Amino acid sequence: MAYPYRHEKEVRLMSEAFGDPAARTIEGWRARGGYQGIARALEIGRDATVADVKASGLRGRGGAGFPTGVKWSFMPKDGTRPHYLLCNADESEPGTFKDREIIRWTPHQLIEGCLVGAYAIGASHCYIYLRGEFFEATQVLAKALEEAYAAGLAGKDILGSGVEIDVTLHVGAGAYICGEETGLMSSLEGRRGEPRIKPPFPAAVGVFGMPTTINNVETLAAAAHVARHGGEWYRQWGTEKSTGTKLFCVSGHVNRPGNYELPLGFPLMELIEDVCGGMRNGAALKAVIPGGSSVPIMDAGECVSCELCYEGVEAAGSMLGCASVVVMDETADIVKQVRRMADFYAHESCGQCTPCREGTSWAARILRRIEDGRGTEDDLDTLMQISEQMTGTTICVLSDSLAAPIISSIQKFRNDYLALIRRGERVGAA
Amino acid sequence: MSEAPFRNPGWAGNTGEFDLAEAEVRGDSYVGERPLDGGHPGASPSLPYMLVKKDPSAPLFEGPYQERLDKILDRYPTSRAALLPVLNMAQELRGHVSPGTMDEVASLLDLGRAYVRGVATFYTMYNKRPVGRFLVQVCTNISCNLCGADEVLAAFLDHTGTELGETSADGNFTVVEAECLAACGFPTCVQINSRYFEDVGADDVTAIIERLKAETGDARL
Numbered sequence: 284m285a286y287p288y289r290h291e292k293e294v295r296l297m298s299e300a301f302g303d304p305a306a307r308t309i310e311g312w313r314a315r316g317g318y319q320g321i322a323r324a325l326e327i328g329r330d331a332t333v334a335d336v337k338a339s340g341l342r343g344r345g346g347a348g349f350p351t352g353v354k355w356s357f358m359p360k361d362g363t364r365p366h367y368l369l370c371n372a373d374e375s376e377p378g379t380f381k382d383r384e385i386i387r388w389t390p391h392q393l394i395e396g397c398l399v400g401a402y403a404i405g406a407s408h409c410y411i412y413l414r415g416e417f418f419e420a421t422q423v424l425a426k427a428l429e430e431a432y433a434a435g436l437a438g439k440d441i442l443g444s445g446v447e448i449d450v451t452l453h454v455g456a457g458a459y460i461c462g463e464e465t466g467l468m469s470s471l472e473g474r475r476g477e478p479r480i481k482p483p484f485p486a487a488v489g490v491f492g493m494p495t496t497i498n499n500v501e502t503l504a505a506a507a508h509v510a511r512h513g514g515e516w517y518r519q520w521g522t523e524k525s526t527g528t529k530l531f532c533v534s535g536h537v538n539r540p541g542n543y544e545l546p547l548g549f550p551l552m553e554l555i556e557d558v559c560g561g562m563r564n565g566a567a568l569k570a571v572i573p574g575g576s577s578v579p580i581m582d583a584g585e586c587v588s589c590e591l592c593y594e595g596v597e598a599a600g601s602m603l604g605c606a607s608v609v610v611m612d613e614t615a616d617i618v619k620q621v622r623r624m625a626d627f628y629a630h631e632s633c634g635q636c637t638p639c640r641e642g643t644s645w646a647a648r649i650l651r652r653i654e655d656g657r658g659t660e661d662d663l664d665t666l667m668q669i670s671e672q673m674t675g676t677t678i679c680v681l682s683d684s685l686a687a688p689i690i691s692s693i694q695k696f697r698n699d700y701l702a703l704i705r706r707g708e709r710v711g712a713a
Numbered sequence: 714m715s716e717a718p719f720r721n722p723g724w725a726g727n728t729g730e731f732d733l734a735e736a737e738v739r740g741d742s743y744v745g746e747r748p749l750d751g752g753h754p755g756a757s758p759s760l761p762y763m764l765v766k767k768d769p770s771a772p773l774f775e776g777p778y779q780e781r782l783d784k785i786l787d788r789y790p791t792s793r794a795a796l797l798p799v800l801n802m803a804q805e806l807r808g809h810v811s812p813g814t815m816d817e818v819a820s821l822l823d824l825g826r827a828y829v830r831g832v833a834t835f836y837t838m839y840n841k842r843p844v845g846r847f848l849v850q851v852c853t854n855i856s857c858n859l860c861g862a863d864e865v866l867a868a869f870l871d872h873t874g875t876e877l878g879e880t881s882a883d884g885n886f887t888v889v890e891a892e893c894l895a896a897c898g899f900p901t902c903v904q905i906n907s908r909y910f911e912d913v914g915a916d917d918v919t920a921i922i923e924r925l926k927a928e929t930g931d932a933r934l
């Protein structure tokens with residue numbers, strides 16, 4: 284089988300060239316239709332570009348799913364102060380591995396997306412905030428950016444339009460919280476990546492105190508295609524509320540994990556059984572995390588009729604998030620995996636809010652105790668209480684992101700916890 | 714009916730459809746060697762190499778590094794914003810960011826010493842103390858964990874004869890646990906200096922270690 288895995292049911296708008304090194308170069312990318320999106324945007328103008336993206340129904344691919352065109356229209360229209368576009372390439376939500384593929388296989392796709400976004404919001408500077416670990420992917424992007432500057436596609440007078448857009452690659456240094464949009468702004472300014480209270484919203488007071496829009500890598504890549512083909516074109520895929528295609532990052536216990544670009548609304552079971560070649564070793568499905576580690580875990584029953592769109596996953600009791608589908612079979616140790624997530628969030632909490640700082644590490648300690656067979660049933664109540672106190676009480680939603688898997692796993696896999704707890708009691712009594 | 718994934722530890726995935734060499738998958742064949750002065754100003758903050766040679770007393774910001782620094786400062790409306798890129802560059806040269814280095818960076822950017830320490834210690838990737846020539850970071854987060862990351866981590870510790878976070882006696886290896894590296898579909902993902910090794914299983918570890926030992930002379934990895 285070839286890498287990257289492909290499947291006939293895919294609709295490859297963004298991922299067609301994944302795995303094809305010839306698409307990395309500017310000539311290669313142009314031969315595949317690249318940079319026609321920014322050319323058309325410059326032709327139809329800023330307002331029409333925003334209108335197109337609004338009409339496309341494109342929603343943010345970084346997790347929250349906020350309509351991109353609407354977000355862009357929040358930016359002030361007056362041209363007196365600098366505006367900034369920040370491209371969020373901090374990809375660090377466990378289970379998510381799509382942005383890196385876009386960057387390392389199709390760097391020009393991202394650069395074009397940044398140009399379209401910056402033009403649409405009236406920004407003359409776009410910073411791409413890359414996670415520091417992405418060294419190899421970043422060098423590919425750096426090379427592509429140099430090509431774009433040399434070809435007059437970045438910098439002054441883009442494509443002879445008189446429009447100026449600079450693009451700067453900014454490399455982080457290993458902190459999940461810098462993926463949160465206001466944490467990213469703090470980090471870009473040279474501070475600790477501490478999130479800020481909203482309001483003020485970034486469109487009013489953003490990075491360096493200026494109007495700012497933050498978009499995910501995949502969002503901007505998709506926007507480049509919308510700019511090229513128009514908003515209606517994009518709606519031919521997906522559902523009414525979740526238009527277009529999405530990169531699904533499938534990992535865990537399936538035969539063919541990988542990135543698959545599918546129309547939104549694709550059935551979860553078809554993704555697992557067909558596109559990903561079924562469960563590893565033919566084992567039974569136990570649980571799925573449909574949207575990255577911060578969304579509620581689904582049990583096998585909830586997966587049966589789940590459709591992978593924003594409203595579909597919500598109806599099934601979870602969230603689509605960034606469509607990072609982590610698949611677990613009957614051998615998976617749910618308690619251990621939730622504990623591992625708790626360790627992660629405890630490590631990544633920026634420490635500003637007490638419920639998050641204390642809650643994440645307290646939960647991690649209790650979960651470790653249960654995993655080691657030293658837990659009690661009361662611990663489960665305590666975990667539920669902590670999680671409730673961690674929800675909706677903090678500056679950003681990192682805190683809620685741990686509460687979701689804890690609460691859902693205790694509700695849906697209580698027996699897994701109880702088995703460990705009872706085993707511990709027996710050991711203790713013996 | 715379902716074919717098992719082709720395992721190809723060392724870089725991501727198989728090459729079937731496009732018949733790729735490692736350099737093509739990694740991007741090296743496209744990128745070549747980026748210039749130490751950072752190249753185009755827009756790309757200049759993107760260049761922290763992780764050098765095998767780590768010289769804790771290397772002078773900061775001389776020659777091409779001074780040029781890179783000037784370009785970086787030019788890309789931001791405030792000099793404070795250059796702090797992370799500058800710390801990255803300091804680590805590229807010295808292998809870790811000591812309190813002394815933090816102070817040097819503080820005076821260079823005209824920022825408070827305590828401020829710079831507060832920022833530098835916030836970020837995981839700044840090594841606060843020296844690490845081996847190869848910093849081996851094994852992802853043990855959920856997707857990798859489900860597919861055996863704990864055994865891969867144990868194999869690296871075993872084969873390098875180190876404890877978690879400690880450097881081997883020959884100065885070659887420091888093995889640490891990492892959070893998700895955004896390569897979850899190719900478990901286990903291991904970052905070694907600048908490179909990603911994907912699809913790594915516990916039984917691949919010997920070969921990877923041998924390969925690294927053969928590369929200890931290389932300047933940039």
Ligand SMILES: Cc1cc2nc3c(=O)[nH]c(=O)nc-3n(C[C@H](O)[C@H](O)[C@H](O)COP(=O)(O)O)c2cc1C
Pocket residue numbers: 342343344345346347348349351354371372373374375376459460461462463464465497498499500502503679680681
């Ligand atoms: C703790 C936390 C971490 C996040 N990490 C990322 C990330 O790594 N990449 C990303 O694009 N968005 C991340 N987000 C979402 C961003 O805050 C933001 O919603 C997104 O970048 C907006 O772009 P979009 O509208 O294009 O989705 C994170 C959010 C939170 C609360």
Ligand code: SF4
Pocket residue numbers: 460477478631632633634635636637639640677678679680681682
């Ligand atoms: S919720 Fe956690 S990560 Fe977010 S700002 Fe508060 S302490 Fe920091």
Ligand code: FES
Pocket residue numbers: 377378379852853854855856857858892893894895896897900902
């Ligand atoms: S969980 Fe290991 S790379 Fe994402």
